Amino acid sequence: MTTFRILRSLAASTSRTASTRAFTRSIHVPRLGSQLTPRTLAPASRWFSASARVMGDGSTDLALTQKLTEELKYEQEANTxxxxxxxxxxxxxxxxxxxxxxxxxxxxxxxxxxxxxSVRVIFSISDLQNDPEQEDFDGAEGEEGEADIPQSYPVRCSISVTKEAGAGALTFDAMVQEGVFVIENISFYADGKLGTEMTAEADWKRRGLYIGPQFETLDVGVQEEFIRYLQERGVNDDLALFIPELLEHKEQKEYVKWLGKVKGFVDA
Structure with a gap:
């Protein structure tokens, strides 16, 4: 989930809580352990039975699809x-x-x-959703009442360099943060296919192989040459700035599609 949606959720928490209470009162849902009376249950039963014929057997379907519709509409209107x-x-x-x-x-x-x-850089939008900076964000407000927005998105990347002659594969485990690539580990695979395949079988085979030293333990001169090696191939600061922006765009598209698909399922 992007920071923008997190902020919107935090800002709307009070109003949503109030609306939830209002919704609960309107359908007369009793607290656990309370006595149920025919007078309390009758309106809720009639209300839910009407929606159940249209949207399945669940008594909560209508409320859920209404919220999904609101969220989908908001996202579509916000993204002009x-x-x-x-x-x-x-x-x-x-x-x-x-x-x-x-x-x-x-x-x-x-x-x-x-x-x-052939150079390939792979990354995932799950890193945006699992960003520790976002998890630690408790809605702290600034002097003007605005939330403090995290300015960077740590993204884990896998960089691979292979040659047409089948000379193997050089792979780099790295993090993208604050506009730079931070290399963590460099591995070499004599079998280039093994080094680049993203299958479960290939991953299992790689586990038993030596993955190379931690990058920070290498001689400083060697580290600098590896950095120049990647920069010459376009893995540079410009790319590090582009990746988080691309991931936010990708995550937003997938989220809107997800809302539509889930709403369609609940409505069916």
């Missing part, structure tokens, strides 16, 4: 941009990287050719 966003169009026009994003998938890949090499 139609078509591809400008930042993504400008990125593609450079002709350096190709963007691979499949609808319904939480992963995004950037690929390019560099001489006889």
């Amino acid at each position: 941009e139609t078509g591809e966003p400008e930042f993504l169009t400008a990125f593609k026009k450079r002709g350096v990287w190709e963007v691979e994003s499949i609808d319904g998938s939480d992963e995004v890949a950037l690929t390019r050719k560099f001489g006889n090499e």
Whole structure:
């Protein structure tokens, strides 16, 4: 979930709580352990029985679909941009990287050719949803009553470099944060396919292999040359700034689609 939606949820918490209480009173739901009386239950039973014929057997279906409809409408109205966003169009026009994003998938890949090499950077929108900075965000307000918005989104990336001649694969485990790539580990796989495949079988085979030293334990000179190596292949600060922006765009699209699909299921 993006920071924008988190802030909106926090800002609306009071009103939503009030509306929830009002909804509860309107259907006369008793507290656990309280005595149920025919006078209390009759209005709720009639109200729910009418909706059950349309939307299934659940007594909560109507309330849920109303909330989903409200959320979907809000998201659609808040996002006035139609078509591809400008930042993504400008990125593609450079002709350096190709963007691979499949609808319904939480992963995004950037690929390019560099001489006889293939370079691929893979990352996931789940990192935005599990951002520890967002989890620690308790709705603290600034001096003007506005919430303090986190300014960066740590995103875990897998960078792979393979050669056409089948000479293996060099892979980098890295984090993108505050506009830079922070390399954590570098691995080499003699079998290039093993080093780049994202299957469960390949992952199982990789577990028994030596994954290489922690990047920070390498000689400083070696670290600097690896950084230059990646920068020459386009894995640089510009790309590190682009990735979180692309992920927010991707997450927003998937969230709106998710709302529509779930609402359709509840309504069926």
